[in-house]
Amino acid sequence: MINRPRRLRTTPAMRELVADVALSPKNLMLPVFVKEGITEPREIKGMPGVLQHTEETFLHVLDDAIAAGIVSVMFFAVPEHRDETGSQACLSEGILSRVIKAAREHVGDALVLVADLCLDEFTDHGHCGVLNSSGAVDNDATLEHYIAMASVLAETGADLLGTSGMMDGQVAAIRAGLDARGFVNTGILAYAAKYASNFYGPFRNAVESQLSGDRKTYQQDFRRTKEGAEEILLDLEEGADMVMVKPALAYMDVLTQAAQLSSKPVAAYVVSGEYSMVETAAAQGVIPREATIFELLYALKRAGANIICTYWALEFAQKLKEQS
Numbered sequence: 001m002i003n004r005p006r007r008l009r010t011t012p013a014m015r016e017l018v019a020d021v022a023l024s025p026k027n028l029m030l031p032v033f034v035k036e037g038i039t040e041p042r043e044i045k046g047m048p049g050v051l052q053h054t055e056e057t058f059l060h061v062l063d064d065a066i067a068a069g070i071v072s073v074m075f076f077a078v079p080e081h082r083d084e085t086g087s088q089a090c091l092s093e094g095i096l097s098r099v100i101k102a103a104r105e106h107v108g109d110a111l112v113l114v115a116d117l118c119l120d121e122f123t124d125h126g127h128c129g130v131l132n133s134s135g136a137v138d139n140d141a142t143l144e145h146y147i148a149m150a151s152v153l154a155e156t157g158a159d160l161l162g163t164s165g166m167m168d169g170q171v172a173a174i175r176a177g178l179d180a181r182g183f184v185n186t187g188i189l190a191y192a193a194k195y196a197s198n199f200y201g202p203f204r205n206a207v208e209s210q211l212s213g214d215r216k217t218y219q220q221d222f223r224r225t226k227e228g229a230e231e232i233l234l235d236l237e238e239g240a241d242m243v244m245v246k247p248a249l250a251y252m253d254v255l256t257q258a259a260q261l262s263s264k265p266v267a268a269y270v271v272s273g274e275y276s277m278v279e280t281a282a283a284q285g286v287i288p289r290e291a292t293i294f295e296l297l298y299a300l301k302r303a304g305a306n307i308i309c310t311y312w313a314l315e316f317a318q319k320l321k322e323q324s
């Protein structure tokens with residue numbers, strides 16, 4: 001007798017019956033870019049279909065997200081002025097704070113509002129932290145800036161802070177800073193395993209990054225096998241409420257490790273270059289766009305992601321809603 005796995009593949013109904021992973025709009029977190037001082041939305045080089053929004057137009061995106069069943073949005077702000085320490089990041093009237101405030105007024109509690117907590121959009125050198133006298137990123141001095149930024153963002157009403165800077169001890173420092181100021185309900189979405197990746201290229205256009213050089217002294221080296229797990233465990237011990245793996249598609253092994261290690265929700269971030277890679281191949285007609293994107297999103301769920309942060313969130317939430 002031969003074993004016949006094909007029996008469970010015979011009809012669409014049979015395949016539905018045995019499908020293990022499901023995908024829902026609520027699994028999809030939508031990243032949104034808002035640029036200070038512009039009057040019309042702008043296209044982003046390398047990210048077809050993604051826009052830098054004005055302080056007005058992004059509110060329509062939130063309405064669309066809610067209508068599609070999305071429950072979380074992650075904000076990145078592009079400031080008009082940058083300086084050595086990224087001081088605009090810590091101003092309660094800065095662009096990111098204004099965005100969070102406006103979003104909260106507009107949507108109430110309908111969306112979980114996640115604010116990126118990092119200095120790279122705000123520094124004139126483009127690094128995720130402040131520099132010491134020899135020009136290296138100063139870990140412990142940076143933590144003080146992160147604590148200040150966290151307080152401002154918590155004050156404006158962010159639900160979750162996306163700690164994306166990869167400084168050692170950042171989750172513990174930010175958690176302690178928030179608690180000391182009474183922000184006990186502001187959570188931390190820790191970019192726990194974040195690699196120094198070549199797939200961030202288009203994002204750097206999106207936030208007009210000033211970086212020259214790389215982030216290899218703070219983001220992880222993709223040749224290491226166990227460091228991802230170490231970073232995830234550290235962030236959980238330090239008080240992370242969720243942990244993220246980034247990039248996603250080239251790091252599904254890390255994602256599966258994260259899902260096994262973490263009792264907290266696990267997120268995966270399909271980054272800008274991964275998005276562009278698929279869009280470019282689809283535009284050339286070498287892969288079917290929609291089916292391929294669904295395949296990737298299901299693969300991320302199968303690998304262990306509870307939440308998928310993706311530039312496809314709005315469009316694919318709409319498609320999922322139509323299907324149901």
Ligand code: PBG
Binds near residue numbers: 116273
């Ligand atoms: C840093 C940050 C980056 C991304 C999100 N947050 C870029 C970097 O580390 O250089 C990349 C996201 C993407 O490529 O889509 N604050």
